[in-house]
Amino acid sequence: VEGVVDSWARQGRRVLALAERRLDPEAGSLPERDDAEHDLVLLGVAAMIDPPRAEVPDAVARCHDAGIRLIVVTGDHALTARGVGESVGIGRGGLTVLGGDEVDRMSDRELDAVLATPGELIFARSSPESKLRITDALQGAGYIVAMTGDGVNDAPALRRADIGIAMGKSGTDVAREAATMVLTDDNFATIVTAVEAGRRVYDNVRKFIVYIFAHTTPEVVPFLLYALSGGAIPLPLTVMQILAIDLGTETVPALALGRERAEPGLMERAPRTRAQSVIDRSMMVRAWLVLGGVSTVLVLALFLGTLVAGGWSLGADVGSGPLHHTWQQATTMTFLAIVACQIGTATAARTQRASLADIGLFTNPLLLWGIVFEVCFAAVIVTVPVLREVFGTAVPEWWQLALLLPLPVVVWGCDELLRRRARRHAR
The missing domain is CATH 1.20.1110.10 (Calcium-transporting ATPase, transmembrane domain)
Structure with missing residues (x-):
């Protein structure tokens, strides 16, 4: 099962495991979640995929040509994030994938050293605090940071970044209020178009x-x-x-x-x-x-x-x-x-x-x-x-x-x- 999960995750799929455990009907009240979720019987795994838009690989290539470094900060599994990133061309010049727990254990100096390495990065299973730390570290290193996000938890990083970019369709009101720019089509390629317009x-x-x-x-x-x-x-x-x-x-x-x-x-x-x-x-x-x-x-x-x-x-x-x-x-x-x-x-x-x-x-x-x-x-x-x-x-x-x-x-x-x-x- 772990082999199947890893294989699907490498293809950029999100995997859900379905399991059950029968409870004693005479036990009275239902147990707490932590007490209930053990000794489960695996029923199977299901994979879902939200394929990137067709124009994203070209937009990623244009970012690379323009000298823009792409860093993915996501809540997805590390293998899923790597699969999606590689499928659209992220990682030219090297790709490093780090888990959220690794980032949480890093000191600021260690995080600075990771961000200073050549190539592109993927931070998987990341928390909102990690987004904020990464934004601060990049700005401290002299980078101009554009941060994308759609949730309430993304608002601090969107506000802190040089350019906060919120999703107009799927984004929350809080994210849109905190952002500098709102994508009305939720399309990454639009960001690249905006960069080109700004340069012009x-x-x-x-x-x-x-x-x-x-x-x-x-x-x-x-x-x-x-x-x-x-x-x-x-x-x-x-x-x-x-x-x-x-x-x-x-x-x-x-x-x-x-x-x-x-x-x-x-x-x-x-x-x-x-x-x-x-x-x-x-x-x-x-x-x-x-x-x-x-x-x-x-x-x-x-x-x-x-x-x-x-x-x-x-x-x-x-x-x-x-x-x-x-x-x-x-x-x-x-x-x-x-x-x-x-x-x-x-x-x-x-x-x-x-x-x-x-x-x-x-x-x-x-x-x-x-x-x-x-x-x-x-x-x-x-x-x-x-x-x-x-x-x-x-x-x-x-x-x-x-x-x-x-x-x-x-x-x-x-x-x-x-x-x-x-x-x-x-x-």
């Missing part, structure tokens, strides 16, 4: 920041040249033109980056650490030096080139006379050049690692509409006479407009080359 949102926040920060360099550096030259180099932008950039042309594309789809390989990255900030050094280097630096060189080249083409020399007065119109054209070219570089920056910021070919040029329609909006907005400011007076712009020559066309490609191309190099280095 986090990536899009970083893309938004890169896009916004990249434009500070071409806006600030020309003003530094004006200040450091003592006014020998005229102002490259007017205040109204800066407002037109910050509040007009860059707004819609920035919002569109928040709707970007997930990058290829998003769920193959290692999880972030607790100490990692949304804004880090590599992101600032990319925004300020790569995208912003290339944009600055292009913007200054068009600004100074327009001045020189109009007859300007270093230190010449552009406040009046024929050079004033040349200066207005130069500031207009600075404004339009920044808008053109914004298009390249927005295209480059769509991805942090993958190439544009992998995600597709037309997969974010909102960004395309944002680019159309900023081009039309800039055109209106430059061509409508009333707005030209307000923003201090002048209609550029055709050859100046032609020089704007390659700017988005140059900005995007430099970033694409660096990302390509980073992908090769990672491989």
Whole structure:
């Protein structure tokens, strides 16, 4: 019988033993449970199975690819828990199964040592106290812990975990109140979908920041040249033109980056650490030096080139006379050049690692509409006479407009080359 029970348990089945004992009808009152449940005659054993959903093995594999470690804490028999775990792929890299009594006898240091071992773990016949101890130990080791549960006894662990996940269908009200997230379909695969959505949102926040920060360099550096030259180099932008950039042309594309789809390989990255900030050094280097630096060189080249083409020399007065119109054209070219570089920056910021070919040029329609909006907005400011007076712009020559066309490609191309190099280095 024990052999049959173990065999069925290894297949992930829950086994019940049925037994009887006849009591003396003349004994009067029924005995207590502890007194009654001995000297029983085994009638047989029955096995039940609650098969995992078809999508769970794939979800487990995606967790492994994403660097998520799975630890099972269950009240089932150790062999049953192992059978179910192995059937869905839990245990890649090694699987250790511990009984609840073993955990209860462990000190905190011994439990920490067990959790620090490589591979995945199954804690069988576990108590609610064990769930809480395991949660605390993992958090103490620096892990970000997501704990699932459905019963009243799971509530303390759900509350203590970084993310408590309760079952919406089978879970108790107490568990749902204690949890951070409630699964309305009680499906483990939904947790993996939520992880992917969270990573996508986090990536899009970083893309938004890169896009916004990249434009500070071409806006600030020309003003530094004006200040450091003592006014020998005229102002490259007017205040109204800066407002037109910050509040007009860059707004819609920035919002569109928040709707970007997930990058290829998003769920193959290692999880972030607790100490990692949304804004880090590599992101600032990319925004300020790569995208912003290339944009600055292009913007200054068009600004100074327009001045020189109009007859300007270093230190010449552009406040009046024929050079004033040349200066207005130069500031207009600075404004339009920044808008053109914004298009390249927005295209480059769509991805942090993958190439544009992998995600597709037309997969974010909102960004395309944002680019159309900023081009039309800039055109209106430059061509409508009333707005030209307000923003201090002048209609550029055709050859100046032609020089704007390659700017988005140059900005995007430099970033694409660096990302390509980073992908090769990672491989």
